[in-house]
Amino acid sequence: MYTQAMDSQPKDEREPKAVRSLQEVELERRFDAKIDAGEFIEAKDWMPEHYRKTLLRQISQHAHSEIVGMLPEGNWITRAPTLKRKAILLAKVQDEGGHGLYLYAAAETLGTSRDEMIDALHAGKAKYSSIFNYPTLTWADIGTIGWLVDGAAIMNQVPICRCSYAPYARAMIRICREESFHQRQGFDSLLTMMREGTPEQRAMVQDAVNRWWWPSIMMFGPPDDQSPNSAQGMRWGIKRVSNDTLRQRFVDATVEQAKVLGVTLPDPDLKWNAERGAHDFGTIDWAEFKRVIAGDGPCNRERLAARRKAWNEGAWVREAALAHARKLATRQEAA
Numbered sequence: 001m002y003t004q005a006m007d008s009q010p011k012d013e014r015e016p017k018a019v020r021s022l023q024e025v026e027l028e029r030r031f032d033a034k035i036d037a038g039e040f041i042e043a044k045d046w047m048p049e050h051y052r053k054t055l056l057r058q059i060s061q062h063a064h065s066e067i068v069g070m071l072p073e074g075n076w077i078t079r080a081p082t083l084k085r086k087a088i089l090l091a092k093v094q095d096e097g098g099h100g101l102y103l104y105a106a107a108e109t110l111g112t113s114r115d116e117m118i119d120a121l122h123a124g125k126a127k128y129s130s131i132f133n134y135p136t137l138t139w140a141d142i143g144t145i146g147w148l149v150d151g152a153a154i155m156n157q158v159p160i161c162r163c164s165y166a167p168y169a170r171a172m173i174r175i176c177r178e179e180s181f182h183q184r185q186g187f188d189s190l191l192t193m194m195r196e197g198t199p200e201q202r203a204m205v206q207d208a209v210n211r212w213w214w215p216s217i218m219m220f221g222p223p224d225d226q227s228p229n230s231a232q233g234m235r236w237g238i239k240r241v242s243n244d245t246l247r248q249r250f251v252d253a254t255v256e257q258a259k260v261l262g263v264t265l266p267d268p269d270l271k272w273n274a275e276r277g278a279h280d281f282g283t284i285d286w287a288e289f290k291r292v293i294a295g296d297g298p299c300n301r302e303r304l305a306a307r308r309k310a311w312n313e314g315a316w317v318r319e320a321a322l323a324h325a326r327k328l329a330t331r332q333e334a335a
């Protein structure tokens, strides 16, 4: 019989089950028909084990990315140049914490607890976005993250609002609304520096763009022909648009925005191709991408150490909240 319990799963999530009952074949046929009809799957609906595990993999990675993503920007909250920028940055980092929570909650509907996901992150077993393993060296990095990293995130995440798994799609609708504010505040911060700043500030923006451009376009994941999860993810409507198509859309949109800002994107091969109706761009260093997602990027160790420290130091808060909830429940029972 179908179960959502983790301990009954085959070790390799890409491995199809060898023997299936007739009942399971029929359930899968109905599931496929729902997907083909563009219907949503809810948490209580039957789903193939591989669908559940694929979603869990993607949503937990996404949740961890939001939480780890708070760190590079959080480093600058105490050093924001004005009260206005500090308030904006605080709000943005808090939003990211909220996005992580929506996403952990969506992943929990698939049968894995938040504690299990967090343990996997802290043990170095769970992935999070490559982009958060790069350092934030100057204030211009904060604007650049908003412009490029949140810009890439929106490009990737808007199609996920139509993901076939309804709890994830609902979480993404809320997240995307906030991401567009994140992107605009980043662009606005850079525009202020470029238009009203000193030559040193303008050079700082260009330097930040030089460092963040290539990691930002890596965020969309490996090229389509080297993306092992894409075909099945697209078949199931988890992924709606391919890695390379999203990357191309992002490059095309960003080139125009870079002109408004007055910065140069650090790619001598970037040029309009009239035949394709899109920009050609240079070769991405996929060896660097693989190193970073394997744990050997500039800040991987620092990021995980910061998360583990925050988790350990927050233990007393979790214990106090649980004790308080237990006390309230006892009082309510007695009343």
Ligand code: BYC
Residues within 6 Å of the ligand: 057, 058, 061, 062, 063, 065, 066, 069, 070, 096, 127, 128, 129, 130, 131, 149, 150, 152, 153, 156, 157, 218, 219, 220, 221, 222, 226, 227, 228, 229, 230, 233, 239, 243, 293
């Ligand atoms: N970093 O077969 P593929 C944010 C992995 S949050 C690390 O194409 P898939 C933000 C991939 O997981 C940004 N790993 O996979 C937050 C797979 O490994 P596994 C996060 C990556 O799932 C705060 C392998 O490479 N956004 O934007 O079909 C502030 C092969 O890839 C990356 C999301 O998570 C990467 N960049 O497609 C500001 C969105 N790329 O799992 C901003 C949701 C690939 O087989 N996720 N890998 O071991 C997705 O849309 C998809 O999961 C991906 C990858 C496009 C990322």
